[in-house]
Amino acid sequence: MTLLIDLLAATLRNATPLVYGTVGETYAERGGVLNLGIEGTMYAGAFVGFAAALATGSPLLGLVAAVGVGLLSGAVMALLTVTFGANQHVSGIGLTIGLIGASEFANRLIFRGGELQRIEPMPLINPLPDVGPVSAVFSQYGLTWVAFLLVVPLAWWVLQRSSFGLEIRAVGENPEAADAAGVSVPRTRYLALMIGGALMAVGGAFFTLALLGSFTLDIIAGRGWVCIALVIFGRWRIGRGVVGALLFSLIYSLQFRLQILPGFGDLPFELLLALPYLVVIGALALSGRNVAYPGAYLKPYRRS
Amino acid sequence: MRLSSISTRYPVSPWSTPALVLFAIAITFVITAGPILLAGANPIAAYAEFVVIPLTSQFTLLEVLVSATPILFTGAAVAIAFRAGYWNIGAEGQLLLGAIAAAGVGTTVGDLPGIVALPAMLLGGAIAGAAWALLPALLRVRFGIDEVVTTLLLNPVALLLVNGLLHGPWRDPVTGFPESPRIAASAEFPALIDRSRLHLGFVIALVVIATAWYVIARTPAGLRLRAAGLSPHGARFAGINVSRTLIVAALASGAIAGLAGVSEVAGIQHRLTSGLSPGYGYTGIVVATLGTLTMGGVVLAALFLGDLTVGASTAARSLGIPSQLGAVVQGVLLLTVVALLTLRRGNSSRPVDAGPPAGESAEHEPAPTEGAVT
Amino acid sequence: GTSSPSDSGSGKVKVFGAFATQIEEPWDGVIHAALEAEKAAGRIDYTFADDIGYAGDMERVLRQTSEEEKPDIIFGDAFGNEEAVRAVAADFPDIAFVFGSGGGPAEPNFSVFDNWIHEPAYLAGMLAGGITQTNVIGVVGGIPVPEVNRIVNAFIAGAQATNPAVEVKVTFINSWFDPGAAKEAALAQVGADADVLYAERFGVIEAAQENDLVAIGNMSDQKALAPANVVTSVTWNMGPTVKYVIDQVMAGSYTSQDLKDFSMVGKGGAALAEINTDVPGGLPEGLVADVQAREAEIKAGTFRVDINEGQPPGSTIAGG
């Protein structure tokens, strides 16, 4: 029972950065741009958020700074892929390389390789009334609450129910049509990428501002790539992507708990570690064919 | 009348690729001058260290070739797959599988002479890399599942496989460090030049690339591969078995990436280590793209990135700039190059179709319902 | 092989640091910090290259530096690059190569050191065993290599010395970084009742702080990370090693050797950081005295902490 409660709490906690990243990437891809810059954007969000929080003493200002760097990263991606029409795979990978390099470069210049610095991280909060041991599930960081109660529903609503969301989906499906209907394709794609970038950066800042209160190298550790997979796993739907993030997080959290149970210690746990990846692949395989990509996926658009 | 205009329909821009790359380098320097100044170094000196100095001594020149070797393989691997319209992002994992196989064969060949050991290792690595590429390829052609995701996700799994081996059965019994035992001496790639690290892998990479060029440019199979990549539907309509072409391209890509792993194990590490690739598979994507998916371009791009790799560490050392600047420069350079490469074809409104993988390759799928109008 | 600093002109010893990881990584960070201290003291000219990696670049960096800069000493870590480092050292007998390594020294110029902090780890284990009220202790480590295993094993032995009933849960996160995974591993241990956590890696102290539990730092004194929770840290200090080597080189009497002793408690290369009694739940009566007594015995050479480099019992590999 306590294991279960602990596991559920961990699942929500560990899903949080994935949810931000997945929703952010969904926006980019629904707009027709595969943003492989996500790993770098999350990394930069983590670093800039931390550095700003340390400098100002306020995690909230750190968050604002992370959002800023995310918007910027999205804008750069848009400049490359929308304005120039450059190859999206390469632009994204270049962005990731550059942003991780720049973050670590700045980290070195600012902290000079000295002792690890730490800020007072955002606290756990539990707005619900105490209902016994189960309450532990709801003791979460503010960013987790925001992710599930605000960002996910809002992002879904905007994408599916607002005219702006209609425009994003249209420029991702058929930019010619959107253009002919009077929608500015570049403007919409810029916005989708920038909103997506901001969300990714918040996902990265979750580590430094909430989970850890410090910045260390390799802090994202490939979670951005996981988000890329989750978006496709979720078939570009926000809801399904979030379910994917929860599923991945459940397995991720479970393996930490399983292995310290007596008797599990001798298993080759690399196998268990590989499980989240294999499960996503398996789920994709089971969900079968007919994966409906956004129609203009990977395609730049330019008027003649 | 119309004939004359047709042949030059695509406006040829004044920007040739080399000019663009030089321009991109110049822009990169301007952008990165700020960080270099912040780090307290002279940007001009830094750029000289980055690009020029590595080319000025025999030692560093050979080191550039050494650095280029693995990404020659992975660049070619990625380029072949991309040419076929198969987005293999999994060269990293395929490389690791090749490395595992190389270490496996290399530690068991014992006293066999090199003439047996080396081909066995190359074959083993190629097969292992291809095997790792098989599942995503099958999922793609059978179920239309995006290979970008599956190949990407198999990369960490491959690394876990390496770690599992190194923490378990293959742990070096002498040091206890998670490294495999050393491969047999006969399984090592010989050095090409005395007292240098340049090894046989470099030559093998060039041979592989030359072969790939020949196949793609000169044989019917290569033309089919290109056709499948450019227009899967049109290729299938012309009787080309697109599914088979894709699988073959994916396997060839995996095999070549696997050879990269063999080359690193046999030429550099002489054992399996978990750190033998700092992301050569991903760099392969960069190389393939900078090389515009052509084999000649891959060679140039790999050499250039090799130059930058050597230059970045020299610059960090001799100017006291944080070593991460290398990554910043690489990233910015990559971005400026891809952005500027778009200028090559003037402002053509029909960009190279990098369409989604989806199910177009699958046999007997429904015809598209839209856009039937001419 | 010997070298003398005379050729560097300034009278200072010319030292180069060659690190496979970035210096923000704690292990190389300790070496770098000691060299920076010597530089600040004006005894050496110090430059370094970090993040060299394990893909073969170490050999190039070392050769190039040896050839062009001709330093008197090169410090660094050889793990994962062992063969390359030794090959270069053999080609430059006039340069002192002093590397963290799992192997032995090599004539004439290749000396080895390592973080032999199993002694303070044992002492920390004693503390942890005494403090725990649930009789469950958690250890989160990076990768089960000999260097890490022997620390963890010593810690376990220490814990058992003060608390025979203790259960130590060990999780390796399979990465040298990824503090997110380290914290999750620690939280899982907390979920399994651990109330004292040994943070071999970053991320664990945060888990202790969040749950108001006791944490033990590693590598450097990490009390500042969570002053109310960190009871002590198992620290490594490369100062004695670095100082010894520089003195030798200055005196022209450098020879290759295993510098192990300089990283141990006896010569001040390893220590238990000041004990913080003001942690949640407090410390039981007499525990600090017991630990300090044992520390004195270790210093006096009357107590030897066993060195066991096998993967710790009950440990698992996890992480992201």
Added chain:
Amino acid sequence: MAGVPGSAPALELRGITKRFGDLVANRSVDFDVVGGEVHALLGENGAGKTTVMRIAYGLTHPDAGSVLVEGHEVAIRSPRDAIAAGIGMVTQHFSLVGPMSVAENLALGRASGLRLDLDAARRRAVHAAERFGIRVDPDARVADLSVGEQQRVEILKALARDCRILILDEPTAVLVPAEIEALFATLRSLLEEGLSVVFISHKLGEVRAISNRVSVLRQGQMIGTVAGSTDERELARMMVGRPMLGVERSAGAPAPSEAEPVLRIRDLRVDGAHGRPSVEDVSLGVRGGEILGVAGVSGNGQTELMAVLSGMRRPVAGTVSVGDLDLTGADPRQMTAARVGRIPEDRHASLIPDLSVAYNLVMERLDDFRHSGRIDERAIRAHADELIARFDIRASPDDRVAALSGGNIQKVLLARVLSRDPRVLVVSQPTRGLDVGATEYVRSQLLARRADGAAVLLVSEDLDELLALADRLIVLYEGRIVGEMSAQEADREQLGMLMAGRGRNP
């Protein structure tokens, strides 16, 4: 001439010049349309009709020239500006978002505030549909609609914006006669309300039926403007610079009706979207020397039938055979090997547009052009030279197919297929979008195959084409054959009824 004399034209283009590289698509083109009139724009493929109108709508930017609305110069940088100026356009290639509903497509770009009121959009769609007499289901997914229905959505989309100037680029290419009539009726009533229409079409009959004035473009230049009642021959002469010839099946020599069919289809069934069959219980035979025409509104199973005969799709039930050879479920390679020549409607997609003409011409038989393991470039080139001459393709062997005009692309496909002397020819919409000259050429080639004894299955939505070429006709409706007749006894009205699903042949 309609419109108030003396007042400014609703839309006026002045001195429009547009270059693509060194190709001049429009050379100082002047054009205007006044309130209440239909001004048709005629011209061969590639004459520059689409380009000039895309400029008026902001989809393409001119190198020189200006756009005036109601006499005032307006800067049209994007369709948004054009829409604001009261211009609407139905583009030649659909501008619809396939996975979205009709209502969503209509709402697109009409943002007022963040909230998307889909109910209102739906109501507007229904209202507009009633007002303009264009029936569409607002909740249908556009991708599920037939091409004709999509065309209706396109027109509705433009009209629903209350535009005062409507540009229609080949709107009738995919419509059946009844739909064309309905469209014209709608247009006529709107014209009375003062709408101005620019009408682009290759169909001279239609042009004469609806237009007040006709302008002709040739190679980017305005040749002249004449009254809508101008004689067809004269219009054609202006377009091509020479009089047009009629290509028709020589009424004599139909294949002996007792001969065994070469192509035989029995009880064919093909599944479509949503699990309901697209083709059901279709049985037919085509004899050598015979052209069997398949009539029907698009979306009634023709595409699927073609896909099966092209080897691109496997039927669920039934058999396909050629002579004694069972070709059920055959793939493209097996079809080609059985000497089935295939010319589908989507010619771009059936070639490799980014490869050269020469390569495309041998793509079906690469193995015949292999020389000791490598591609025999010399033989491929010789082959291309020969076919380019024989089929009058205006291109050189090294040109990328993507850079050719539609007519020349069709000729490449035709050359690839006919050069192999097929015994069976399956053809769909062979002249859609082609200009008069190219149409003539393609039709004459089909008739030549018939004369050589090939069995030809011709799918077309153009009744004139079917009546001119076919010996026998069948009509497809909702995937079934609802009528069969010889071409001589076919009459348009009856065909129209059958195509609309009314009346069944006994």
